[in-house]
Amino acid sequence: MTKVYNFSAGPSMLPQAVLKQAQAEMLDWQGSGMSVMEMSHRGAEFMSIAKTLHDDLRELMAVPDNYQILFLQGGATAQFSFIPANILGDKHKACYINTGAWSEKAIKGAKSYCDVVVSATSEANNFTSIPERSTWNIDEQAAYLHYTPNETIHGVEFQDIPDVGDLPLVADMSSNILSRHIDVSKFGLIYAGTQKNMGPAGAAVVIVRDDLIGKAQKSLPDIFNYEKQAKQESMLNTPATYTWYLVGLVLQWLKAQGGVAAIEQINQRKAKSLYAAIDQSALYSNPVAVADRSRMNVPFILSDDTLDKAFLSTAKEQGFLALKGHRSVGGMRASIYNAMPESGVEALIQFMAEFERTH
């Protein structure tokens, strides 16, 4: 097997220990004679997997008792399409902060259901910074305020949780959940697709405060209705069982690493090293305001873009995969989620220096 480092933005690298355990258990989960993907979701074996999954996420994120944890199908895109129908209640508008491509998609999704107040946007500077909190135009009549703590494509990340007063704070944490400590009690609702820091694609986790449950519009299909799924422990329909299992393995791995606090320190070091290498280089640069740089997704451009092709092909030859930037921004991007070891980032830095030296 080729030794590779996979910098894909998602689906993305998983811990080798998780893949090895999944491999070992593929035909026979713990003496059951079944693969997890063959199990009835109502059977004792899978119910135990589901319980451990929920318990581990609650422990790792210190989720308070007045929050429900749901695992739903469809990824973050399905969620931002259905959040307004779940939590608007009798209100007719919601505030959104626009910090990049994923904010924009969430805004588009919400517009089918309500008036969207864009309380702040960094579109004018091509999403290279986070709008100052003091400039936000918050409408107190809104049902909630939505933001994207980490923008996967533009590589900007909130370093703190914004204070929005009594308005429920809703966050798409797809690309930084479990990468750093967050105080869940400051949020009304957190959601995240599983395919970046938690496992394979095919599900979304929703952490929702009790008072936001039970406000759904009647026309919302039951499987996307938080109240109905909470009552059925996310098994109103057949869940993506194998995805749940793999997310469970990732959470167990994360606990074995020392949990979120420990991985956060590693993530800080990885990001610091990579940005330092970029900033010190004459070839590479990152356009994002230093204070707002993402620890998870590091976009960079080459000062001579005729070298892009050579950079990518040489990188691939040497086992550095999926470094091409998103088609909407171009250049390069290294996604360095929890599963990317420090050695992978160090190896990338060496490769980039060598490429600069020889080109």
Added chain:
Amino acid sequence: MTKVYNFSAGPSMLPQAVLKQAQAEMLDWQGSGMSVMEMSHRGAEFMSIAKTLHDDLRELMAVPDNYQILFLQGGATAQFSFIPANILGDKHKACYINTGAWSEKAIKGAKSYCDVVVSATSEANNFTSIPERSTWNIDEQAAYLHYTPNETIHGVEFQDIPDVGDLPLVADMSSNILSRHIDVSKFGLIYAGTQKNMGPAGAAVVIVRDDLIGKAQKSLPDIFNYEKQAKQESMLNTPATYTWYLVGLVLQWLKAQGGVAAIEQINQRKAKSLYAAIDQSALYSNPVAVADRSRMNVPFILSDDTLDKAFLSTAKEQGFLALKGHRSVGGMRASIYNAMPESGVEALIQFMAEFERTH
């Protein structure tokens, strides 16, 4: 590893050859150095997996060129919630045939969007037969007619495709897709969750005729809009990549078995043997009209239901898993999808005879 036969109704047994291949490729798909679940869905490797998946399904089911094949997230339940919003167009009602629990769920899902005309129902006889075609009350003003060719819970199955004239025929084939030959050209839309005859849970296949695409209501989220997903080859959002891969492996396995025609003969033999054993027994019985019995899901009851517990525990001890009937109908159920070998059905028949002899 215990040798088991898994009769779960879904998620359900998968071919051992598929699990072994997935196991072998878990850490390194074909020398890429990546697990399939780590791959970017936009990368060349996964694109080739996706193309083979689509091509194989088109070949196995002989899907005509004027039909699109979509793989969407959320299972059949998501689909029957969104079919009306996709294909009603300017019409306001749809016909549904009620042959059991899954028909009823589809009807409930449709009622949020349109008037439902129940053209026929077998509720009066506890869903133990299919209503005669001559008795159906079809409303020609309806946008389509929906039916469930195989009822997973009640164990009834249409042996032929009903003729409904010019009305587009819509079918939930979750539990019998790829188990028997069907003429796709007689349908407007076929959909199926993947977790019975195709792979793990977490996706649905939709086969939709071109003229039914492009009629979606504007409020329908893009990811459930057939037109928008068709244009993006089902990659408008991140698909459930690992599920796609496993479905692809199952389709390759099915081709190696000789395709649908070959598996249909095996399925006929399996069902015939099991029903014969039940009919000849004094202990077991199946309530379904002989002509309407499902080849996939075989419910049966014990004449003395105080023996149910002993039956299930003895079965489990001997490696016959998940035989408990659905909670809504009680008794037992053996689901014998494509992946259940004839030897598994024969072993079950022997076990049932031995249990009857000793009880």
